Amino acid sequence: MAIDITELAARLRKAEADRVAIEPLTDELPDLGVGTGYLVQRELREEAGPLAGWKLGLTSRAKQTQVGVREPIYGFLAAERALDLGATLDTGALIQPRAEPEIAFTLGRDLTGPHVTATDVLAATASLAVALEIIDSRYRDYRFTPADVVADNTSAARYLIGPPVSAGVDPRLAGVVLEHNGEVVATACGAAALGHPAAAVAWLVRALAVEGDGLRAGEVVLSGGLTAAVPVVPGDVVVASVDRLGSIELGCR
Structure with a gap:
């Protein structure tokens, strides 16, 4: 079956606009590959308006093994999707945040x-800054292949970035705590992202170089x-807290 990139992008845009999850694209197109997924994502990006930067996914080695890939994936950050400090998240505008x-x-x-x-x-x-990313898969029950999630801009939805901190902080050793309604639900350290968050960003630069692109001064990267x-x-x-980078809080409505 021929793959219509424009039609697949339209399908994902409609799911987001209608706030109704759809079945994975690969259910219908089992031969859809990650490379084609990026073509769908590029079409979404071209219609997204000004970009604030980029985001990485599957930066955990364990997660890569779980889903059968050997490297991370990336998506884009639309400027209009940024949340301001003190703002609340409108969950009704999303599907399954x-x-x-x-x-x-x-x-x-x-x-x-x-070679970056x-x-x-x-x-x-x-x-550097502590950040909260709000992901929202357009696929029912977060069921997807790597190609599906790449096409869906790696489930990007909203993001909140804290105040900037000097880049002299070593993010690899930074402790991370995630709290949900006053309860600690997860802890980690910066090294969970490819052994070093900067290594994840370097991978992104090399991946973008293949497309003749790169990072620009002022852009933000969620690592x-x-x-x-x-x-x-x-x-x-x-509440997300990162040692030496501070904490940010996001309320939901």
Whole structure:
């Protein structure tokens, strides 16, 4: 069966707009590959308006093994999807939202090329911050293959980034705590993202270089979920804390 990239992108846009989950694309198109998934994602990106940056997924080695891939995946961050500090999350605008803590990098200068390392990333980083990403799969019950989730922009929905902190902090050793309604539900450290969050960002730069792209000064990169994501509903409060980067709180309505 021929794959219509535009039609698949339209299917995902409609699911998001209608707030109704659909079956994975690969149920109908079992030969859909990750490369084609990125073509669908690119079409979504071209219609998303101004971009704030990028996000990484599957940065945990254990998770990669679980889903049968050998490297992370990436998606884009639409500027209009950012949440401001003190704002609340409108869960009614989403399908099945979940929250996960991350470490955000803000670039101080452009970073491109096929040989970028974690050291290069740290040198180019203007600041770090604690972040909460709200993911929201457009597929029913979060059931998808790597190709499906890439096409769905790695389940991107909303994101909240805390105040910037000097890039002199070592994010690899930073302890991470996720609280849900006053209860600690998960802990981790920065090294959960490919051994070092900067290594995850370096992988992203190399992956973008294959497409003739790269990171630009001022862009934000969410370096990958550091714990399992927790479902959120109206009335919930989630708090992400990262050692030396601070804490952010997000209420849900």
